[in-house]
Amino acid sequence: SKGNHRHFMEKEIHEQPEVISHTLANYLDFANGTIRADAAPIDFAKVDRIAASACGTAFYAGLVGKYWFERIARLPVDIDVASEFRYREMPLSKDSLALFVSQSGETADTLASLRYCKEQGLTVGTIVNVKESTMARESDTIFPTLAGPEVGVASTKAFTCQLSVLASLAVAAGKMRGTITDQEERQLVRELSEIPRYATQALKLESQIEGISRELSQVKHALYLGRGTNYPLALEGALKLKEISYIHAEGYAAGELKHGPIALIDESMPVIVIAPHDRWFEKTISNMQEAAARGGKIILITDETGRCGQ
Ligand code: F6R
Numbered sequence: 001s002k003g004n005h006r007h008f009m010e011k012e013i014h015e016q017p018e019v020i021s022h023t024l025a026n027y028l029d030f031a032n033g034t035i036r037a038d039a040a041p042i043d044f045a046k047v048d049r050i051a052a053s054a055c056g057t058a059f060y061a062g063l064v065g066k067y068w069f070e071r072i073a074r075l076p077v078d079i080d081v082a083s084e085f086r087y088r089e090m091p092l093s094k095d096s097l098a099l100f101v102s103q104s105g106e107t108a109d110t111l112a113s114l115r116y117c118k119e120q121g122l123t124v125g126t127i128v129n130v131k132e133s134t135m136a137r138e139s140d141t142i143f144p145t146l147a148g149p150e151v152g153v154a155s156t157k158a159f160t161c162q163l164s165v166l167a168s169l170a171v172a173a174g175k176m177r178g179t180i181t182d183q184e185e186r187q188l189v190r191e192l193s194e195i196p197r198y199a200t201q202a203l204k205l206e207s208q209i210e211g212i213s214r215e216l217s218q219v220k221h222a223l224y225l226g227r228g229t230n231y232p233l234a235l236e237g238a239l240k241l242k243e244i245s246y247i248h249a250e251g252y253a254a255g256e257l258k259h260g261p262i263a264l265i266d267e268s269m270p271v272i273v274i275a276p277h278d279r280w281f282e283k284t285i286s287n288m289q290e291a292a293a294r295g296g297k298i299i300l301i302t303d304e305t306g307r308c309g310q
Contacts, residue, residue, distance in 0.1 A: 009152035009244075014203060016157050021196040023146045023161045027168035030193055033186045035172045041141055042125060044173035047097045050077040051122065053085040053113040054101035057155040057239065058162060061127075062101045063232035065166030072180060072188070073173035082109035086116055098122040101166075103150055103158040105133020114138060127165045129158050143169060154243055159236065160199070167192055212299060216270060222247060223261065223296070224272045225254040225287060227280035234274055254280075254287040265294040273298060277305035285310050 005011035024030075027039040050069060054062045059081050066077040080088065082100075086109055092098075098117035102110050105128040114135055118124055126139040129147050136142045145161035171188045174180040180188070216222065222241055226234035235251035242249050252261055254273070265271065271291045275284040288310075292298050300310065 007152065009154055009156060012150060012152050012157045015148065016160050017196040017199040017203070019147045019157050020160055020164050020199060023144075023164045024168065024192055024195070026144060026146060027165065027172070028189050028192060030189075033189050033193075035168065035175055035185060035189065040143070040169055040172045040176075042097060042123065044073060044075065044097075044176040045178075046095065047075065047173075048093055048095040050075060050079075050097050050099050051085075051090070051092055051117065052077055052079040052099040052101070053082045053110060054079075055082050055107050055110055057159050057236055058101040058103060058107075058110070060232045060236040060239070061159055061162035061166060062099070063235070064163055064229045065099075065101075065170065067229045067232075068167055068170035069173060072170045073177050074179045075173055075177065082107065082113045085109075086112040092117065092120045092122055094121045096122055098124045100124070100126040100128075100135060100139070101162050102126065102133075102135055103129045103145070103147070103155055103162075105130045105135035107135075111135055111138075127162055127169075129161070154240060164192070164195065216241075216247070216299075217245060219247060219268065219270055221264070221268075222249045222270045222272060223265070223291075224249060224251040224274065225257060225284065225291070226251075226274035227254045227284045227287075228278065230254075230274040230276070230278075230280065230284070234272075237272060237274065254284045257287050257290060262290065262294060265291050265296040267295045267297065269296050271296040271298050272301065274301045275306055275310075276301075276303045277309055281306060281309070 002011050029036045052062045062079050066079050069075045069077045100114050124139045125141040126135050127143045128136045129145045143165050147157045147161040150158045224234035224237040231253045238249035238251035241247050273288045
């Protein structure tokens with residue numbers, strides 16, 4: 001049941017601290033501050049690249065994962081939407097890991113991509129929420145998200161659980177490949193274990209966010225900007241606004257703004273900038289200022305340090 005919530009989507013958004021914590025516990029040993037020895041039954045040291053594919057929100061989760069695998073584990077990731085991947089006839093190496101991301105485990109294009117990789121002789125791993133699904137059954141290895149049933153049509157808690165699994169796997173891969181030290185592993189595990197607490201804090205901003213949303217609900221178009229891992233989050237933000245509010249939205253890599261879309265920015269165009277105080281912060285803020293100079297109404301999503309630093 002929806003409990004005290006207005007709809008399932010709201011309920012599922014509020015479940016995030018709990019289900020993220022539950023999901024992370026499947027991969028992380030909180031007591032020791034390390035990756036669990038049984039987190040990934042894959043020898044990532046022997047994997048030459050990852051061929052990844054998914055649809056919609058699950059694809060955007062995979063795109064964030066690409067940044068993590070490449071930076072933390074020095075493991076290259078090719079990722080494409082499954083509706084393209086399945087027909088691309090891309091050359092695949094048998095030493096690659098085929099990785100799929102799906103909440104339902106039934107999405108037709110993702111399943112077809114999975115079957116294609118299996119035929120090519122690749123090991124198939126799937127990050128999946130529904131353990132009894134077709135994709136779960138047909139995979140060599142499943143990496144479960146423990147988000148519980150997702151009833152709302154828009155993926156919310158499944159997305160953040162997918163990110164939790166991808167981050168954990170990237171750290172596990174880095175450990176196996178010797179690209180991170182024991183100390184770095186502990187640091188990353190510590191940071192991951194803090195996410196449920198941060199999610200709880202973020203949810204407390206709900207009434208403040210609702211005020212902004214009320215204004216946003218009046219516009220016709222919106223732009224989301226981000227760099228690095230925040231770029232796929234900008235794409236996901238735009239998808240959610242389109243899907244739920246029927247407002248036209250585009251997600252852009254912040255650095256691409258000057259290569260065309262800046263022409264669209266004026267007083268009627270809200271620009272939602274995703275810029276926590278990370279390695280991309282200064283660059284994104286400078287793109288934000290370009291948008292502000294064109295009269296765009298800026299909504300900045302950042303953290304405490306970013307709030308003081310911009
Ligand atoms: C968007 C959304 C969809 C799904 C996509 C893949 O909110 O829910 O974009 O993410 O249809 O579905 P699964 O993850 O079940 O393969």
